[in-house]
Amino acid sequence: MVTAKPSLELVAEVLNGHPRSISRLISRVEARDPECRPALAQIYEHTGRAHLIGITGVPGSGKSTLVRELALAARKTDRTIGIIAIDPSSPFSGGAILGDRIRMNELTGDPGIFIRSMATRGALGGLARASMDAVDLLDAAGFDMILLETVGVGQDEVDIVQAAHTTVVVSAPGLGDDVQAMKAGLLEISDIHVVSKCDRADANKTIIDLKAMLSLGLRMNSTTGWQPPVVRTSAEAKEGIDELLAAIDRHREHLQHSGELAQRRRRTAEMRMLKTAEDILRARFISRDDDIVVDLVERVITRALDPYTAALNLLATLDEGKSDDGGKKRP
Amino acid sequence: MSERNENPQHRDAIIRVLIAKVGLDGHDRGVKIVARCLRDAGMDVIYTGLHRTPEEVVSTAIQEDVDVLGVSLLSGAHMTIFPRLIALLRESDAADILLVGGGVMPDEDVAALKELGVAEILLQDTPPDAIVETVRRVVRARGPRSAH
CATH class of the missing domain: 3.40.50.300 (P-loop containing nucleotide triphosphate hydrolases)
Structure with missing residues (x-):
C-alpha cells in the first residue's frame, strides 16, 4: 500500500509513471515534509x-x-x-x-x-x-x-x-x-x-x-x-x-x-535555488523556539529599530545559532 | 487553522477534499455550498462539476491525492454508486481515500453503506459546521499519510 511508504521507496514507481506514487510525492512536497527531500533529489537526476x-x-x-x-x-x-x-x-x-x-x-x-x-x-x-x-x-x-x-x-x-x-x-x-x-x-x-x-x-x-x-x-x-x-x-x-x-x-x-534553452535552464536553476533558500530561511525563523522574532517585531513597532536594521539583526542570529546547536533548528 | 496545522512539521499539511457529483443528478447548489464551507475551514477543495462517472471520480481523486472524496447524491442511486466507488478505490490501491457521502437516503441504507466502507454519510439536515467537523474527524481517525 502506498499510504505511508517512505518517499525513497516511491522513486522507482514514479520513474515507471505510477500515478499514485507521483501524486503522493507531490502532496509531501506541498506539505513541506522534509522526509521527501532525498527522494526529490533522486528524482531531479531524471529530469530535463x-x-x-x-x-x-x-x-x-x-x-x-x-x-x-x-x-x-x-x-x-x-x-x-x-x-x-x-x-x-x-x-x-x-x-x-x-x-x-x-x-x-x-x-x-x-x-x-x-x-x-x-x-x-x-x-x-x-x-x-x-x-x-x-x-x-x-x-x-x-x-x-x-x-x-x-x-x-x-x-x-x-x-x-x-x-x-x-x-x-x-x-x-x-x-x-x-x-x-x-x-x-x-x-x-x-x-x-x-x-x-x-x-x-x-x-x-x-x-x-x-x-x-x-x-x-x-x-x-x-x-x-x-x-x-x-x-x-x-x-x-x-x-x-x-x-x-x-x-x-x-x-x-x-x-x-x-542556444537560448541553455540560458533559460540557467535562469530557472538560479531562480529555484534562490527562492528555495528564501523559503528555508523564512521557515527557520518561524520555527525558532526562542523569542527573537517577537522581540525584534516589538522593537520595530515601537520605532526603536527600523525594519531593515531588525532584519540584519535577525540574520545575524543565524550564525550564532549554528555555533551553539550545530544547526539543529533546521526545518 | 485546524489543529492539524499547529504541528510545525506539518504546518502545510492542508486537508484536500474532492467534491464530486456522479451520474444523472443535476443539483449542485448544495455541493457548492459544502465546497465553500470546507474552503473557509482552510481546506483545499477540488470541484469537478456535474455528471461524472465513478471511474473519472476515482481517477481524479488519485491524481489529486485527496484525503476525502465527498460525493453528493440526490438521485436515489446511492446503493449503486457508492458501492462502485468503494470497489474502484480498493482496486486502485487507494482505500486510504475516505469516501464521505451526502444526500437524502433511508437510515437502513446509511447503515449498509457504512458497513461497506463509506466513512460517513451526511444527511440533508447537516449544518455546515458539522460537515467541517466530520471531514476533520474522519481524516484524524485515519491518521497521517506521511512516511514517519
Whole structure:
C-alpha cells in the first residue's frame, strides 16, 4: 500500500509513471515534509527531458479551456501530457477552491494525461511553492509535455517566465482595457500570444491592439531572433489549436538551435535555488523556539529599530545559532 | 487553522477534499455550498462539476491525492454508486481515500453503506459546521499519510 511508504521507496514507481506514487510525492512536497527531500533529489537526476510550457493570462481569459484543447491536440501526436493547474488560496482561511478541472473533464481517464490542481498557499508571482518540484516529478515520470497553468494574473505575477521553456500569454476579447493593463509586465514575457474566444465579434480589435503593441517593441526583441507570434484560437469553434501547438513546437526548436534553452535552464536553476533558500530561511525563523522574532517585531513597532536594521539583526542570529546547536533548528 | 496545522512539521499539511457529483443528478447548489464551507475551514477543495462517472471520480481523486472524496447524491442511486466507488478505490490501491457521502437516503441504507466502507454519510439536515467537523474527524481517525 502506498499510504505511508517512505518517499525513497516511491522513486522507482514514479520513474515507471505510477500515478499514485507521483501524486503522493507531490502532496509531501506541498506539505513541506522534509522526509521527501532525498527522494526529490533522486528524482531531479531524471529530469530535463520534458518541454515545460507556461500558460498565463488574466482571470477568465480562458487558460483552463486552452490547456484542455492543447492537451487533446498534443495527444493526437502521441505525446503524453502532465498538467499542473494553480488556483489562489484564500488569504483569510488558507483554503482554496480548485476549479480548473471543471474545464478539463474530457481529459480524465486517459492514462497519457496526469492533472494536478495546486493552491498558491500564500506564494505570490502566479505559481505555488511546490510547482517546480511537481514539474520535476512529472518530467521524471516520462511526460513529454508539461503544461503549467498559473493563477489568473494581473500585471506582474511573472514568475512563470523564469520557470517555463515556452511562455504562452492568453488574452481574451471583452475584458476591457486588459491589453493596456498588461503592457508593462505580461506582454513582455510572452513567447507566444494567444487571443482566445475568437468566435466573438470583438476579437479582431483585441488582435489589432495586441499586434500594434507588439510592433512597438520589435526592435528591442530582435536580439533573440524570435518574434512572438499572435495565435487566434476558439475552443467553441475548435480553431487555432493546431496552429498554437505548431508555434509551441517551433519555439522549442528555436530554443535548441539558438542556444537560448541553455540560458533559460540557467535562469530557472538560479531562480529555484534562490527562492528555495528564501523559503528555508523564512521557515527557520518561524520555527525558532526562542523569542527573537517577537522581540525584534516589538522593537520595530515601537520605532526603536527600523525594519531593515531588525532584519540584519535577525540574520545575524543565524550564525550564532549554528555555533551553539550545530544547526539543529533546521526545518 | 485546524489543529492539524499547529504541528510545525506539518504546518502545510492542508486537508484536500474532492467534491464530486456522479451520474444523472443535476443539483449542485448544495455541493457548492459544502465546497465553500470546507474552503473557509482552510481546506483545499477540488470541484469537478456535474455528471461524472465513478471511474473519472476515482481517477481524479488519485491524481489529486485527496484525503476525502465527498460525493453528493440526490438521485436515489446511492446503493449503486457508492458501492462502485468503494470497489474502484480498493482496486486502485487507494482505500486510504475516505469516501464521505451526502444526500437524502433511508437510515437502513446509511447503515449498509457504512458497513461497506463509506466513512460517513451526511444527511440533508447537516449544518455546515458539522460537515467541517466530520471531514476533520474522519481524516484524524485515519491518521497521517506521511512516511514517519
